[in-house]
Structure formats: C-alpha cells, structure tokens
Amino acid sequence: MGDNAFRDEEIIRSILREGMSHKYSILYKKYYQRVLDKCYTMVKNKEKARELAQEIFAKAFEMLGTFQGRSSFSSWLYSITYNHCIDYLRIQKKISYPDWDRDNVLPDIFEPVEEDFSETDYDMLMKILDKIHPEEKALLLMKYQDGISIHNISTALRISESAAKMRLKRAKARVLYLYREMKPEG
C-alpha cells in the first residue's frame, strides 16, 4: 500500500475515532471525479451519474466503520460505486444477466493472442464495452482498471467468487470476439 493509501487511512481514523466528520470532504474532493466518471461509464447519463455519485459518497460515509483497511480506500470506494450502479441498473433496466446471456450466446470462443489488441484505441474499447452487459463491463473494469480483488468483486456484485471468475472469463471472451468483429480490415 502506498503513501497515498496511508493518508486516506489516517483521514478515516480521525473521522471514526475523533469524530472529525468534516474531514470526509477531503476524501470527497479527492475521489468525486473518479467516482462520477465510473458512474457515467456504467449508466451513460450525466444527470443520473451525478445523482448516483452523491448517493455513493453518502453510502460510503455511513459504511465507513466497516472499512477494515484490507484493501486501499479507493478500491473499497470503487467497489461500492460499482455495486450501487449495478443495483440501479438491475432494478431500472430489468435486464437480468442470465436472460441477456441466453440471448447473446458467444458464436465463437478464440484463443487470445497479445497482438489482438495492437490496433485498439480508447474509443473502440468503449464501443466494445458498451455492447456487453453492464455486469460484464463492471467485472472487467473492476478487475483490470481498478485492480479490485475477486473477493471484493464478488461481494460488490453479490455473486460467488466462482461465479465472478467464470463471468469474468466469459466477459473477456466476449470482448475478444467483438474486437475481431469490429476491428478494421488490415
């Protein structure tokens, strides 16, 4: 854990032990934009993303006593972020993952090679991620963008660790398939 994480933990300790709740604003200012960006990536609506980000910081404050420092504060906060966004999408969109997965069977599963993504840019990756189910997108972002552990991913998405590993596997196969479908002819 780096110095940055230690500073976050000091702030949390002073909030919890000394009742200095005003110090939460330091964490809010530091992480608000990143939380907002993640919310927008998940819900694709700026107003709703702002609303969710506010709710997430309120929820995280209420849950601060459960933060045990096993992971960094940022990983903990981002887990809450994805959990909150996925809960919102599960209820609003009413598209359950098993139904979506049944309707979007992978036509083919490839053995990946590193060169596969040599021509990919940010926009193309976002297009690919927008084509997959939000739960698969959240899994990929949590694991490979934010480095959140499988245990914490499974807790955030309320699935078992085995289910998280298997869905992550399927998500990776789907991204690879879509990339090959969408990449420009070379």
Add this chain to the structure above:
Amino acid sequence: MKDFLRHITTGSLNEIPESVLDAFKNEFPEAINTEWYKAADGFEAVFHDEGIEKIAIFGDQGTILILEENLSVDSIPLAIADLVRDMGKIMNYIRVNNKGVVTFELILRDRNWHRHLLEVSPEGVVLNKRRL
C-alpha cells in the same frame, strides 16, 4: 488502455509444474483460453471447454481436486428446479465436483431482489444457504 487490454489476453501465472500441466491436458484436451493461478492447495485453471467456463483445481502432484462447471440455467436437474421454483429466479448455476462429491451452487434472486447463495445436493437438499 493497452495495459487493460493486455490483461485480457494474458494469464497471470507461467510456472506450472509439468505434472499439473500433463494432468490438465489429459483431462481437458479441448480446453482453450486457460489461465493459471496459485490456489491455497495447488493450482487453479480457469478455462473454456465445450463452450462453457470451468475452474479446475489441481494438487501439486497433478491430482484434480475440484472441478466447477458454469452450466446453463436451462439444464438444471428437475429435483433442484422443483426445490427452488418458489424461492426466486436462478441467476447462476454451477456444478461442483469436490473429490468425487457433486453439489450444485445456485445464486437466486428473490421477489425483493435480494440474492442468496445456495449449495444443493443432486437430490435437491439444501446443504447451505446465505444471503449475498
């Protein structure tokens, strides 16, 4: 961004004992997309086989200890389908073979949108249940 993508194409562990690799190839000759991880009691392979995701845990000598298969919700045995019919919607269904003992891991969503993890025997007996 390239790092994000590179992770999608690469596994995380390269040094797997020959005995484990041989056992894996022998047991799952058609496996693709295999990623290896160190498990508490051996080595864990996460892979695709026959179009589905599987997790196999091998002991250091190449003995397969646990095999988990991510099965279609439609393929659930009748005894288990009957058991959970009024409990909620099945969100995930995994067959677990732990040293020859078969159980099923189900994730259910109840009518209040709460999720539950159930371990069920092939005869439809709930062995463990907890809210997720």
